[in-house]
Amino acid sequence: MTKSIQKILIANRGEIACRIIRTAHKLGFFTVAIYSEADRNALHVQQADEAVFVGPADPTSSYLHSEKVINAAIQTQADAIHPGYGFLSENADFARACEDAGLTFIGPNADAIALMGSKRLSKIAMLQANVPCIPGYEGGDQSDAALIESAKNIGFPLMVKASAGGGGKGMRLVHEASDLAAHISTARSEALNGFGNDELILERALIGPRHIEIQIFADGCGNTLYLGERDCSIQRRHQKVIEEAPSPFVDEQLRKRMGEAAVAAAKACNYCGAGTVEFLVDSDKQFYFLEMNTRLQVEHPVTELVTGLDLVEWQLRVACEESLPFTQEDIQISGHAIEVRLYAEEPRQNFMPQTGKVKVWKPATNARTDHGVYQNLEVSSHYDPMLAKIIVKAESRASAVRKMARALRETQIIGINTNKHFLQNLVQSPAFLGNDVTTAFIEQHAQHEDMKGSLSPSFSILAKAALLFALTQNKHASTLVHDNALNKLTPTWQHSMGFAYPIIITCNDVTVSMTVTPFTDHYRICDTGTKTEVTLTLLDLTPQSLVVEADKLRSTASYAANGNTLFIDDGTGHFMFSCVTHSKVDSKKTQGTAQVNAVMDGVIVALLVEQGDTVNAGDTVAIMEAMKMEHPLKAAIKGTVHLSPITAGDQVKSKQTIATILQADEVIHEQK
Structure with missing residues (x-):
């Protein structure tokens, strides 16, 4: 090798960083990982020779912070930076900053990144290089009028695309001329928010290519x-x-x-x-x-x-x-x-x-x-x-x-x-x-x-879940499960009259009452509501795997049990069950009220209603962002909005209530 590179900092995370570390070590290079607060124990941190903390979980304050990444390379005396794919890998300014800091950027030169990072400029360059391009508009006049006029020559359907975009952001398929102005406005807004650049191009849409x-x-x-x-x-x-x-x-x-x-x-x-x-x-x-x-x-x-x-x-x-x-x-x-x-x-x-x-x-x-x-x-x-x-x-x-x-x-x-x-x-x-x-x-x-797949678990997986709850929550059985002493399991928990052990479990808002009855060499599991039952013979049990036989058919399920929570996958789907046998189950749903909850951990980026507004079922109340995607949070019923003390920009947890929608009669009742 003619250029001296001994140590490489990987400016990425997760499987991307692990992939690069694997080959770098094979070739004899030393590696440096960077990590955020959320990734302190990440696999790429464990695999690299050194690791540098670069900030909070938010990518803009850590993995996307060019200065912190370059300082980490200088601090560890790395010779080069591999950006992986995603994050800073297509950032021309970052590539130039690496060169200015005396670091080798493992990728193309900054000019090539900048040119190909613009859909508008790259298309012009490709036309000049005689590379076939989709007919469209990539001109410098970015006014709405110019785009709408050009669309007449391109024809419909057409695609509106953010010039600096990717991953579907700032991209709209337009079928009718009457819809074009609205789609241009939305795409331009998404492009500016997502990429800091509201330039657009138009292209004839290829349907099903x-x-x-x-x-x-x-x-x-x-x-x-x-x-x-x-x-x-x-x-x-x-x-x-x-x-x-x-x-x-x-x-x-x-x-x-x-x-x-x-x-x-x-x-x-x-x-x-x-x-x-x-x-x-x-x-x-x-x-x-x-x-x-x-x-x-x-x-x-x-x-x-x-x-x-x-x-x-x-x-x-x-x-x-x-x-x-x-x-x-x-x-x-x-x-x-x-x-x-x-x-x-x-x-x-x-x-x-x-x-x-x-x-x-x-x-x-x-x-x-x-x-x-x-x-x-x-x-x-x-x-x-x-x-x-x-x-x-x-x-x-x-x-x-x-x-x-x-x-x-x-x-x-x-x-x-x-x-x-x-x-x-x-x-x-x-x-x-x-x-x-x-x-x-x-x-x-x-x-x-x-x-x-279906959100509703089959009776087969319900039966396995009930059996696992019965086994893992039974004091004697639980010890034996973790000791893997299967041959001692059944005798510690049985009854001469075939005692039916009650198990009430919930999954995806559905509650099912089951019984598990142990016998000398098998278990009978019954859904008390439908009277459906099955006989399961337990063949093997470890802390992560269950093997049973039913009707001469052997099957295996992977699982993880933690108190009253069970995760299980028997090959038909992954389900989470909760055991509520000893909990009070409220079977009555509140009438006239519906909560708008966060669908996962994330950030509320916009509240589209105000306190006391009236909304219809299906109206968007708020928009949250998580995992690089925006998720609209919608009202389930028509009624009046009662907002929780949350503002745009706040971090929220999964299932946290953003707003409560009260039907008209419920509002009157509250006022009384």
């Missing part, structure tokens, strides 16, 4: 190569969910055309390092430039698996001024790789982000899992809800799909709701297996309950 991106790599010696493509069409809210390489839609000719266009795009901005050129491809295999990400992508592992290259390794080598030792002809694509993103979110409630503590974490044995997860990890509302990436490779797409389904089934994460079962259902769906994959996939194929 493929989202296909080309991985490029360039060194400082003038060599620029493309490393095949990734199909990232399955998205939700413009966020990728599943990625695969190669794309089953792309043939050799299209791959060559897109690859050469991506190389031309990179050369147009004097690019150096790893980058991704993203295209939209229609059903006729016509492709159009979307944007260039001047960093490593979240989905880079699928490219690594089919090319045999470690992209982080080559980022570090190029930063040390090495040249690429291979040519375009040397790049060979072998097999098929699929990656899914494991999010802390609840598909059964419109993919609501989740916070909480991970009680059990066991990655799959037949897959590569890039993650920053560990047992007792506290998932907060401050950062992106992505927990891990699960990646598999096989000789064919069909084999890779089968392998991924098993990897998802093997992955155990208990204590917090995730999209694991949704992903498993998705990859096994006929539409995915049949390669009916476009950016409209989730909207078209994944909205029904069979795909998302």
